[in-house]
Amino acid sequence: MKHTAKLIICCALFVSSLVHAQDSLGVKEIGLFATSQNQGITYRFGSERKLWNSSLYGSAYSGSDYRNRFGLEAGREWRYPLSSRAFIRFGGGIGYSFDRVKERVSSNGVINYNRKYDEHSLYLYGFAGINYDITRKFSLGLSFKPYGGYSHVDYNNENSTPTENKSGTYGFNVFNSNRDFLELSLAFRLGKRKK
Incomplete structure (x- = not known):
């Protein structure tokens, strides 16, 4: 967990330095x-x-298992107008995500043991999409966003006989099926828009 905290602090400092280095007349x-x-x-x-972008995301849900995720992304994008209100955007970047999953493993309706996963992923992503300006300040977008990356998983099985702990399960995934490829976005432009 200390490694994760250090990574979050470094990413926050990086994004902060980019924000302070901006041109006051640019797009935000x-x-x-x-x-x-x-x-x-x-x-x-x-x-x-041409824009720099940084994102912070997360999710949490439960059902048969409990999952909690957070992540950071930073990248670059390019835009080309299709009309006065629509434009194509594409680009890419690098991201980090942390997932924690807790699940109950059962057979014949009897809970045998609890399993916990911690997964750290470092990945590259690309995207291509279209944005449409709803008003001068708001735009709606849809992007296709494939991922490829490297992950490290630690897991343990509690209440099992014998207790099993594993660390160092690694994997490399291209177009990982556990990621989503379509992203819907709503953006608000700060400041005045150039005519």
Whole structure:
């Protein structure tokens, strides 16, 4: 957990330095986004055609298992107008996510043991999509966003005989099926828009 806290602090300092280095006349946007598994907030800044972006996302849900996730992303995007209100956007970046999953493993209706996973993932992502300006301040977007990355999983089985603890399960995934590929976003432009 100490490693995770250090990583979060470093990412926050990086994003803070980018925010303070901005041109006061440039584009600044803050937005919300959602996929089938995650929801988050994003901040973009730069020129009309080239922007830096940083995102913070998370999710938590329970059912047969309990899952909690948070992540950070930073990247670059390019925009090309299709009309006065619509534009294509594409780009990529790097991200980190942490997942904690707790589940009950049972057979024939009897709970045999509890299993806990901690997964750390470092990944690269790309995206391509279209945004449409609803008003001069708000735009709605839809993007296709594939991932590829490296993960490290630690897990243990509690109340099992014998107790099993594993660390160092690694994996490399391209177009990971556990990630969502479609992202819906709503962005708000800060400041005045150039005509």
